[in-house]
Amino acid sequence: MKKLSDYLGKSLIIQQPSIWKRFYELRSDNEVLGEMKYPKLLSEMVECVIGDEKLTFRRPHIFSNEIEIRKQGFELPIAKMDSNFFATKGILDLPRGKKVIMNFGLLINQAKIFYNEKDLLVTLHNKISLKEKSNVIIEKRSEIIDDHPWIIMLAFYFAQLKRRNSGITY
Numbered sequence: 001m002k003k004l005s006d007y008l009g010k011s012l013i014i015q016q017p018s019i020w021k022r023f024y025e026l027r028s029d030n031e032v033l034g035e036m037k038y039p040k041l042l043s044e045m046v047e048c049v050i051g052d053e054k055l056t057f058r059r060p061h062i063f064s065n066e067i068e069i070r071k072q073g074f075e076l077p078i079a080k081m082d083s084n085f086f087a088t089k090g091i092l093d094l095p096r097g098k099k100v101i102m103n104f105g106l107l108i109n110q111a112k113i114f115y116n117e118k119d120l121l122v123t124l125h126n127k128i129s130l131k132e133k134s135n136v137i138i139e140k141r142s143e144i145i146d147d148h149p150w151i152i153m154l155a156f157y158f159a160q161l162k163r164r165n166s167g168i169t170y
Helices: 143-147 150-166
Strands: 012-015 023-028 031-037 046-050 053-058 066-071 079-083 089-093 099-104 110-115 119-127 133-138
Touching: 012 150, 023 150, 031 150, 046 150, 053 150, 066 150, 079 150, 089 150, 099 150, 110 150, 119 143, 119 150, 133 150, 143 150
Parallel strands: none
Antiparallel strands: 012 023, 012 133, 023 031, 031 046, 046 053, 053 066, 066 079, 079 089, 089 099, 099 110, 110 119, 119 133
């Protein structure tokens, strides 16, 4: 599999192939780079497969501002994301003390992923339609995105949680 930095300047899309299933694909033209699905109907837990990694994203409890990222089959999280009260900013703590900052727009139509608050790595633009769809733009080459490609799916997942919890529909 190519690294995500190799898709710099190309069109990447996270889309929902079927309106009846909670299943999403990260695509580049006709190539599927990653998948994300909700295993249960009303669950907030997500299973993500991207590259060789199989991960789960979930909140420990319903009122938590924290999301735990676990490798499938393991009990301890490999990373945690904490968001502020209004869910406009999230800080992802990665192994080895690395921090990634995610900023979300007030109307939930845009997410930006930064490394060290200054280096813009990825931008996600949500589109308005019956099926959920988001354009992904990789702004710059980075080892963080190459080593942890699931960060893009995590930002999309958090935007979905925020949209469901806010009561705003579009």
